[in-house]
Amino acid sequence: MIAEWLGKVGNFSLTLLIVLTYGLLVGAFIERIIAKVQGRIGIPYSQPFINILKNFFKRTAVSHGIMFYLGPVFRIAGGIGTLAFIPVIYGSETFSNFSTAGDLFLVIYFMFFGQLGMALGAGESGHPYSAIGIARGLSQMTAYEVPFALAVISIVIQYDTLSITEIVAAQQGGWENWTVFTNWVATLAAMLAFLGMTGYSPFDIFLAPQEIPIGPPTEFHSAYLSLLQTNRALFGATKLVLFMNLFFGGATGWGELMIKTFLIYMVAIVIGVAFPRFRVDQAIRFFFKIPTLIGILSIVYAQMILTS
Amino acid sequence: MIKSLSTEDTLENAGLTEEEQLLFSNARPKPYEPYPIKAVEDFANWARANSLWILAFGTGCGAIELRPLMTARFDANRFGVAGRPTPRQSSVFVIGGYASVKTLKRIIRSYEQMQGPKFVIALGICPVNGGMYFDSYNTINQFDQYIPVDLYITGCMPRPEVLVAGIMELQKMIKQGRCDGANRYIENFDWYKANQKKVIKKWDMPDYNW
Numbered sequence: 340m341i342a343e344w345l346g347k348v349g350n351f352s353l354t355l356l357i358v359l360t361y362g363l364l365v366g367a368f369i370e371r372i373i374a375k376v377q378g379r380i381g382i383p384y385s386q387p388f389i390n391i392l393k394n395f396f397k398r399t400a401v402s403h404g405i406m407f408y409l410g411p412v413f414r415i416a417g418g419i420g421t422l423a424f425i426p427v428i429y430g431s432e433t434f435s436n437f438s439t440a441g442d443l444f445l446v447i448y449f450m451f452f453g454q455l456g457m458a459l460g461a462g463e464s465g466h467p468y469s470a471i472g473i474a475r476g477l478s479q480m481t482a483y484e485v486p487f488a489l490a491v492i493s494i495v496i497q498y499d500t501l502s503i504t505e506i507v508a509a510q511q512g513g514w515e516n517w518t519v520f521t522n523w524v525a526t527l528a529a530m531l532a533f534l535g536m537t538g539y540s541p542f543d544i545f546l547a548p549q550e551i552p553i554g555p556p557t558e559f560h561s562a563y564l565s566l567l568q569t570n571r572a573l574f575g576a577t578k579l580v581l582f583m584n585l586f587f588g589g590a591t592g593w594g595e596l597m598i599k600t601f602l603i604y605m606v607a608i609v610i611g612v613a614f615p616r617f618r619v620d621q622a623i624r625f626f627f628k629i630p631t632l633i634g635i636l637s638i639v640y641a642q643m644i645l646t647s
Numbered sequence: 648m649i650k651s652l653s654t655e656d657t658l659e660n661a662g663l664t665e666e667e668q669l670l671f672s673n674a675r676p677k678p679y680e681p682y683p684i685k686a687v688e689d690f691a692n693w694a695r696a697n698s699l700w701i702l703a704f705g706t707g708c709g710a711i712e713l714r715p716l717m718t719a720r721f722d723a724n725r726f727g728v729a730g731r732p733t734p735r736q737s738s739v740f741v742i743g744g745y746a747s748v749k750t751l752k753r754i755i756r757s758y759e760q761m762q763g764p765k766f767v768i769a770l771g772i773c774p775v776n777g778g779m780y781f782d783s784y785n786t787i788n789q790f791d792q793y794i795p796v797d798l799y800i801t802g803c804m805p806r807p808e809v810l811v812a813g814i815m816e817l818q819k820m821i822k823q824g825r826c827d828g829a830n831r832y833i834e835n836f837d838w839y840k841a842n843q844k845k846v847i848k849k850w851d852m853p854d855y856n857w
Contacts (some may be wrong), residue, residue, distance in 0.1 A: 372725075374722070374724065377719055378719035379718075379719045379722040379724065379725075380722055380724070380725050381722075381724055381725070382724050382725070382727070383725070383727070385697075386697075386698070386727055389694050389698045389727060390695045390698045390727075392691075392694040392698075393694040393695050393697075393698035393738070394736075396691035396694055396695065397762050397763070397764075398679040398762070398763045398829075399679065399736075399762045399763045401762075401857050478826055491688055515741060523663045548732065552732030552733055555823055556733075556736075557733045557735070558733070558736040559735070559736070560736050561762050564736055612730065
């Protein structure tokens with residue numbers, strides 16, 4: 340029993356390492372693509388790794404209280420926890436992590452958990468921009484969670500299961516079985532929510548580099564910041580894997596995973612470089628209007644057409 | 648907040664009212680030793696040199712030379728240079744030309760909030776000897792007396808090419824472990840503070856901005 344669990348933890352550590360490295364590399368790759376669009380060369384591929392090391396090697400750090408310490412810890416616990424219950428490679432014993440029945444709910448909970456922990460930590464830093472960033476981030480999160488939750492409910496009705504592994508299994512056997520083709524309404528709602536989740540323009544209201552410098556992490560520095568940066572790459576890649584599993588047929592190998600997640604990421608990037616930032620009210624109203632309507636429609640679609 | 652107990656290690660914070668004194672730390676900063684193993688310190692220095700985050704605080708006319716650094720022509724991103732809007736996260740402070748007394752106060756606050764090791768580049772001739780403002784009533788002449796400077800780039804104004812060259816020179820110096828301005832500041836803390844208080848008449852901030 341113990342040997343089995345240790346093996347599982349070892350496997351998960353390997354998955355964590357690969358996903359984290361992939362997240363950091365894909366971040367640098369995207370930065371370079373944006374730089375090419377702007378006629379620049381851009382950062383080296385090693386830059387995200389060096390940034391994390393640099394922050395880790397800072398000599399000093401000041402604290403603003405216990406919650407300030409715990410904020411980044413909660414954040415990365417949210418990131419790791421989300422990954423822990425997502426089967427990364429379908430059909431692989433090594434990379435299926437702790438996926439069990441009902442993991443879909445757990446994953447959605449974990450995605451929320453990190454953000455709330457960060458909100459408490461950044462709130463204790465006492466910086467006004469942090470507080471504004473949190474207010475914006477949490478309200479946007481509430482807004483995009485609505486279409487996302489509706490889309491998830493829709494595919495739960497469609498596949499009649501709460502297990503991500505079973506959802507992926509149901510999509511095997513050809514591209515025509517992917518959720519994006521069988522239940523395109525839910526995918527549309529979820530992809531619109533995905534734009535808000537990634538935090539690129541037009542939904543980068545909580546980081547907003549030119550208005551509220553960088554929002555919640557304004558006061559975080561040194562090792563706290565290197566934890567946050569690690570989580571940013573990890574959580575970003577994890578969300579991509581989740582979307583790939585739910586809507587794009589999952590992956591049976593790392594190559595397939597990388598191609599699929601990169602293409603999903605590019606949706607947010609292409610929209611991000613093409614559109615300017617929304618105001619806070621515009622961003623939140625956006626999610627409560629069309630994406631929410633599409634989300635409700637997707638449930639009706641799943642119930643009336645797909646399951647009948 | 649960090650509160651130290653022994654009176655030797657505390658700062659007076661005389662510029663603050665009694666009520667404000669409770670809000671700020673009065674601990675005296677301490678110099679930091681490098682890592683005991685040389686290979687670790689060298690590795691850390693390599694990481695520091697290749698990830699220079701510049702504090703986006705334009706302190707004089709030279710700040711205009713910082714903008715083109717990020718554009719397609721000079722693209723300082725290639726060297727690991729990035730702008731950072733908050734002093735907590737940045738490691739390089741570019742003093743963009745002349746520093747008036749009013750700005751000096753903000754420079755001190757920002758500099759002390761930066762986390763060590765931190766590096767200061769003084770841009771233009773004004774921080775060296777006052778430049779064209781040498782006899783101005785509200786501009787300081789020798790910047791080095793108030794904040795330790797690691798690298799000077801002289802000229803009026805130096806072009807972005809020179810700034811890029813200066814940044815690469817700074818990287819070389821950091822890799823060799825020669826940029827220890829943060830420790831110099833703390834070792835000679837009383838001297839720097841006395842100089843600062845000599846020019847800043849209305850000292851209404853803590854003695855060290857943690």
